[in-house]
Amino acid sequence: NAGVTQTPKFQVLKTGQSMTLQCAQDMNHNSMYWYRQDPGMGLRLIYYSASEGTTDKGEVPNGYNVSRLNKREFSLRLESAAPSQTSVYFCASSDPVQGGNQPQHFGDGTRLSIL
Amino acid sequence: AQSVTQPDIHITVSEGASLELRCNYSYGATPYLFWYVQSPGQGLQLLLKYFSGDTLVQGIKGFEAEFKRSQSSFNLRKPSVHWSDAAEYFCAVGLFSGGYNKLIFGAGTRLAVHP
Numbered sequence: 640n641a642g643v644t645q646t647p648k649f650q651v652l653k654t655g656q657s658m659t660l661q662c663a664q665d666m667n668h669n670s671m672y673w674y675r676q677d678p679g680m681g682l683r684l685i686y687y688s689a690s691e692g693t694t695d696k697g698e699v700p701n702g703y704n705v706s707r708l709n710k711r712e713f714s715l716r717l718e719s720a721a722p723s724q725t726s727v728y729f730c731a732s733s734d735p736v737q738g739g740n741q742p743q744h745f746g747d748g749t750r751l752s753i754l
Numbered sequence: 755a756q757s758v759t760q761p762d763i764h765i766t767v768s769e770g771a772s773l774e775l776r777c778n779y780s781y782g783a784t785p786y787l788f789w790y791v792q793s794p795g796q797g798l799q800l801l802l803k804y805f806s807g808d809t810l811v812q813g814i815k816g817f818e819a820e821f822k823r824s825q826s827s828f829n830l831r832k833p834s835v836h837w838s839d840a841a842e843y844f845c846a847v848g849l850f851s852g853g854y855n856k857l858i859f860g861a862g863t864r865l866a867v868h869p
Contacts, residue, residue: 643797670855679763681844681859682798729797733855741848741855742788745797 645746662730760860777845786848
């Protein structure tokens with residue numbers, strides 16, 4: 640069972656470079672999410688996609704763009720990387736049932752360093 | 755505004771000792787509550803969840819948590835800790851807001867286990 644798959648697992652960029660983080664899920668979930676995790680701050684939502692064809696900003700969207708390519712795939716793009724974007728990035732997915740009671744399933748993360 | 759507080763940043767216990775990780779939340783309605791565990795270099799794995807009913811919920815790996823509405827708490831417990839339990843633990847509140855299932859995370863508690 641693959642669940643949520645993220646690529647790459649590690650990446651080092653120089654300031655100003657661009658990069659796309661890939662995420663795919665095989666659980667037929669409609670909703671997908673991108674988080675960043677920084678020490679002492681838990682996980683913060685960058686963007687989400689409630690269903691195929693829709694995307695919206697989360698708590699910390701500045702400097703990022705997303706694409707919901709199809710139901711399975713949700714990518715995160717850094718157009719011009721900055722050192723402040725050094726972080727661990729997690730993709731997650733869930734069923735879209737209203738009520739907030741659906742757990743999210745997480746990938747193993749992408750560890751991104753920007754020099 | 756909704757928030758989750760995990761008062762303990764780091765906890766160290768001896769193997770075989772009991773464990774309690776604290777979680778307090780701020781939310782106006784009945785919350786959906788989750789505990790996730792993150793092993794080093796891994797993504798987040800769901801330990802357990804509370805939606806309604808019995809306030810003591812059982813999870814995987816021998817963990818349990820108790821919902822106490824009067825204290826706005828959802829503390830995680832384990833009677834006897836194993837060295838493999840060393841990880842970071844996140845409490846989260848789930849709610850449906852803005853058209854999607856949203857998770858609000860605490861900052862996490864890092865657990866170290868001494869042999």
